[in-house]
Every structure is written in C-alpha cells, then in structure tokens.
Amino acid sequence: MHRFANPGRFLRLATRIQPWLKGLTALGFALGLYLALWGSPPDYQQGETVRIMYIHVPAAWMALLAYLILGLASASALIWRHPLADIAAEAISPVGAAFTLLALITGSLWGKPMWGTYWVWDARLTSFLLLFFLYLGHMALLGAFDDRGRGRRSAAVLALVGLINLPIIKFSVDWWNTLHQPASIVRMNGPSIDPSMLWPLFTLAATFHLFLLAVLIERMRTLLLEARLRNQRLAAFDQLQPGSRA
Amino acid sequence: MKRKTLRLYLVVISLCLLGIATTLVLNAFDRELVFFFSPSEIVAEQPVPGRIIRLGGLVETGSVTKLGDGATFSFRVTDLKASTTIAYRGVLPDLFREGQGVVVQGAFNESGNFVASEVLAKHDENYLPPEVAKALKASGRWQEGAGTGATPAASPAQGEGTSQ
Numbered sequence: 001m002h003r004f005a006n007p008g009r010f011l012r013l014a015t016r017i018q019p020w021l022k023g024l025t026a027l028g029f030a031l032g033l034y035l036a037l038w039g040s041p042p043d044y045q046q047g048e049t050v051r052i053m054y055i056h057v058p059a060a061w062m063a064l065l066a067y068l069i070l071g072l073a074s075a076s077a078l079i080w081r082h083p084l085a086d087i088a089a090e091a092i093s094p095v096g097a098a099f100t101l102l103a104l105i106t107g108s109l110w111g112k113p114m115w116g117t118y119w120v121w122d123a124r125l126t127s128f129l130l131l132f133f134l135y136l137g138h139m140a141l142l143g144a145f146d147d148r149g150r151g152r153r154s155a156a157v158l159a160l161v162g163l164i165n166l167p168i169i170k171f172s173v174d175w176w177n178t179l180h181q182p183a184s185i186v187r188m189n190g191p192s193i194d195p196s197m198l199w200p201l202f203t204l205a206a207t208f209h210l211f212l213l214a215v216l217i218e219r220m221r222t223l224l225l226e227a228r229l230r231n232q233r234l235a236a237f238d239q240l241q242p243g244s245r246a
Numbered sequence: 247m248k249r250k251t252l253r254l255y256l257v258v259i260s261l262c263l264l265g266i267a268t269t270l271v272l273n274a275f276d277r278e279l280v281f282f283f284s285p286s287e288i289v290a291e292q293p294v295p296g297r298i299i300r301l302g303g304l305v306e307t308g309s310v311t312k313l314g315d316g317a318t319f320s321f322r323v324t325d326l327k328a329s330t331t332i333a334y335r336g337v338l339p340d341l342f343r344e345g346q347g348v349v350v351q352g353a354f355n356e357s358g359n360f361v362a363s364e365v366l367a368k369h370d371e372n373y374l375p376p377e378v379a380k381a382l383k384a385s386g387r388w389q390e391g392a393g394t395g396a397t398p399a400a401s402p403a404q405g406e407g408t409s410q
Contacts, residue, residue: 115366120366176280177281177284181368192371
C-alpha cells in the first residue's frame, strides 16, 4: 500500500487513469440522467417530483462517503504522518461540502411540494446540516494557522471527532421518529423501490462515485503540484540570495 | 512502544470514549430528539393546553371532513391504538390523504381540541410506478400505511375499530 502512497508515483498513476475516469463519468451522467428524466416512470404518489430523488440520494451518499474518506485520511495523517494523507484530506473536504449542500438543496426542493415545508428540524435534517458545518469547519481550520502543519493537525482532529456524526445521520431515521422517511435501499428486507426506479438510481449513484474519485484525484494533483511549485520558488529564492533565509 | 503505535492507540481510544459519551448524551436527550409524539403518548400524558407540540400518525380513513366555514378541516390522526381529533384551517399538502402519514403542529385549546397551525405530509420509503401500485392493490398484497414510521407494526387490518 505504501508503494502507491508515494506522491511521485501517485502523480504518474493519476495522469494515466484520469482521462478514462473522466470519460466514464461523462458517459455515466449521460445515461443516468436520461434514465432519470425520461427512462423511468413517475411515482404513484409523488408523481414527477420523484425524479429529484435520483440526484438527492446519490449526493447524500457521496457526502457521507467523502466524510468517511476525510476521516480515514485524517487518521492516517495523524498516526502515520503520511504526506499524501494530508493532501487527500485537504482535497476532499470542499468536494464533500459541495455534495452535502447539493443534498440539502435538492431535499429542500423535494420537501416543499411533498411535505409542505422546505425545512424542519428533525434528527435527520439537523444531523445532515451539522455534516455541512463540519466540512466548513475543516476547511476553515486548515487555513487558520500560519504554520501549515498545525492547521492540518487541528483540522484532522476535528475531522476525527466529526466521524461520530456518520452513524447518527444513517440511523437517525430509525432511532427517533423523524419527518424524513426511513431508508429505502440499505435496509434489512431489501430495497423498497421498484426496479424501474432502482436502475436510474444505481446508474447515477455509480456515476457519482466515479465523479467523486475524478474530482478528488484532480484536486490532489493540483495541491501536490502547488506544493512542488512552492518548494521550487523557495529554492530559486535561496540561490539568488544566498544566506538570506537562515 | 513505537510512537506510531502509541498514536494509533491514542486515536482509537479517544474515538471510543467519544462514541460512548455521544451515546450517553443522545440517550439522555432521547425525548427531545423525537420530531413528534404519537396519539397514544398524547392520550397517556394529556399535555397542558396551549403548549405547542407535534403529533404524528396516520390520517384515519373516513375521518376527514370540512367544517361549516368551508376552510377548516377536521380529521383524526391515529397510531392504530389511539387517535386524536385535529382541527386545521389552511391549505393541506399534496400528499395529505386518508391512510397516509402526517405530522401536525399545534396545541390543545381550553376545551380539549387539538388546533393545528401546520400540517406536514409524511412520505414513506416506498417508491412505485402507478401501474404497479394499482396491480398490488388489485391483488390484495397492498399494505396501507406500512412503514410510515409512526406505526412500526402497522397491519393491513387498519381501521375504525382501533380508535378510542
């Protein structure tokens, strides 16, 4: 595993797989959106509004997955001091925040016609809003110190503490009564969604995974190149003015 | 012990402690974290008039009527063990129908009637095309209100007999 955690090797590997990943993502979106918007029936109760679900649910899953990645990266950065783990944590949190916001907005747009309100403070919605704030907090802490290392360490601690929110989000609909409906896919007695609606959902969910991976790799690549550039500038500066930086 | 191993244990132990602490806190706040009460809880506790509460359950079949002024609805919300009569003046959400889950917010007035200020429809976790729903109903394999959350053990035999 450490073989792939080398920044140079990561950059070479990323350059090789990125075109394929992006191409597959584009294809997936084309197919998934077609299925979601035209190739699937309306719901017996929600009518056409059900189509919001095809974006809302994968976005919420990605918000959770991104946080899990953030937590694991933060843990390995804290424990094993791995430079690539720090980069991964820094790269993933704005992406996760974007997915969280997307899930919150689409959910709100679905809630108005279906529930009759944009927002309620039930356990699911509140814990999900907390996830958004955790991402924002992580991003803010990263840049809050002059010393980058300190910023990264405190952000990593916050990310680890926030991990406790993941099971709360997942099981909030089972532990307490909420306005949000319970799980339809990941539950004991199989999905409660008709197959004709399950396929567009799974296609888009797979595409969202590819998209998350592609964006994560792209951002990690950018952050690595930025760091390399910074080091080169410092080295060039030292050559021009020997002894100016003790 | 190597520093790495020490840090690993430190992280694992702190996360475990944090998990236990969160569990205890959430357990302590259990009653504040529910979004609504069921009619049985309301019947058992008799909340004071004027205190704003949320009440959730199924709209009892056949109970929805419009009162004389033409804008006030009256219906009963049931959890199949007890039911509460609700008065609501305003527009009902699209998903509001008999046998469906709802959450109403409001308070009991001095004469013991629940007056709602807000009615929210609760959607269940079932997603079906209209034809499939119709076919299921026709073949008798349909479970009305199953899994609306308010009634975990809802049976197909739901109805008038269960109200107070």
